[in-house]
Structures are given as structure tokens and as C-alpha cells.
Amino acid sequence: MKVGYLGPKGTFSEEAALRYFSDLENETIMYSTIFDVLEAVDEGQVDKGIVPIENAIEGTITMTTDGLVNHDVWIEGEAVLPVKLHLLALKGAKLEDIKEIWSIPPALAQCRVFTKEVRAETKHFSSTSGAAEALSQSGRLDAGAVASELAAQIFDLEIAKRDIHDNNCNSTRFLILSKTPNGNIHETDKSMLMITPTEDRPGLLAIILNVFSSLDINLSWIESRPTKKKLGTYRFFIEAALGVHEANLKKAVTILEAYGHEVKVLGSYKTKKL
């Protein structure tokens, strides 16, 4: 089986993929952006993909929600990975000389307190270890990368400052993707819906949420994203604590569609702690 995730080596996505798919039979394929992973699953280049969806400090990884809008993929699993972020630097670099900090935006956002303290500028890369790799090739003693301990080993960097994330209980939730649903749906206990209202009206979100509460369906996550068509118009990602095979979830979808909303069931899954 081919498993795709965000590379290069040493990303948290890689750690999540290797822990989730512990089977040695798997062939792993790395992609340079989260978007590319979604595309690879959609186009059948890989059998499974793994992408981050939410971080305990930073919240939703919008590259993933936006990618879910444009790609036809199925969420078949969810995994939560503890995340420890360190400031990596070239050997011989001094912490007080670091004026630029490089990483993927969600990782930089998890270290806002630290980057403010050291008064560093931030520079965006497509992954934590992509920033570490670039740093190792740059020769820059005035720059650092926010990445994992494993990335420090792989790219021969030093840990200039350990555990720089704002909160010690840091973790990231990943989604496991496939092109189509497979057999284990009846064992799932969560599902994700993407609801795109076709017209704006007073109390729109309240009406949508009421469908779930009236059917006694608990919601575990809700996120609104702009439709990108007109300012002030949104679509909603809703995670319900019920698998798609359950009668009440099917009822909720039917009612929402009867109200005229576009509803796409994005997946059905259960959580695995990594």
C-alpha cells in the first residue's frame, strides 16, 4: 500500500504516518505541500494520505480544510499526535544572534510567545523539516527553524532552544484519507460534513445547528471557511460524534438538504492516539 504525506523527512506528518501505518509493507511517498497530498489521494497516486487538520494551540489548519473543498477524498481515520517544537540552528550559532525564524505557518503560530520574546522575523516554508533542510544548506548563523528533534538529527542541526511551543499540552490531529470509503464504516463513531448554504438568511447557522441538537447529535468541531466567491459568505465544516451509518446522522443530512443546503459527507472515522 502507498501512503502519502508532507515531506521532507522529519515532519510531524511523517511521524504520524509511520506510527499510524506501522506495517512495514507500506511504501511511503513524500509531497512538498499539504495540498499535494490531498491531490495525490484524489488522483490515486497513493492509496492513503495523512494530513494535519487541527492543532491544540493554533486551531484549524486551513490548508487542509481548503484542500478538502477542492478534492474528492474520503476521511477514514483520525489520529492525535503530541507535538514538541524546538528552535534548530546551525552548529556554532548563538541564540541571541537569531533574527529570523523559519517554518510552516501553523508551527510558527504555535510559538508566538517565543518569537515575540526574541524579536525575530518569521519566514514561511511548506513544512517544519523543509525549513530545517533549507537552514542546513543556507550557512545562516542568524536564522533558526522551528521543527522536531528528529529534523535536527536528519539535517545535522543543533537544538538552540527546546520546547518553544506556547503550551506544553501541544498536540495535532491528523486525518487519514483514501479515495473512497472502505469496509469498516460500521465501527466508526465520528463523521465530518461540509455544509454550503445556498442562500443567506437570519439565523442560518442556528437553524443548521438546531438540526443536530434536535436529533441529540453531539458536535465535536465546527469551522467556517469563506466560500471565496463573495465576501461574507461561508461554508461550515461540522464534525458530529456519530458515524455515517447511524440513522440519526442520515436523518440530519436529509433535513439539511431539504432546507436547500449543499451537504457533502467527507468521511466517517474513529480516533487513534499516537
Ligand SMILES: O=C(O)C(=O)C[C@]1(C(=O)O)C=C[C@@H](O)C=C1
Ligand atoms: O511541517 C510539519 O512537520 C507537518 O507535518 C505540518 C504540521 C502542521 O501544519 O500542523 C503538523 C503538525 C504540527 O502542528 C506542525 C506542522
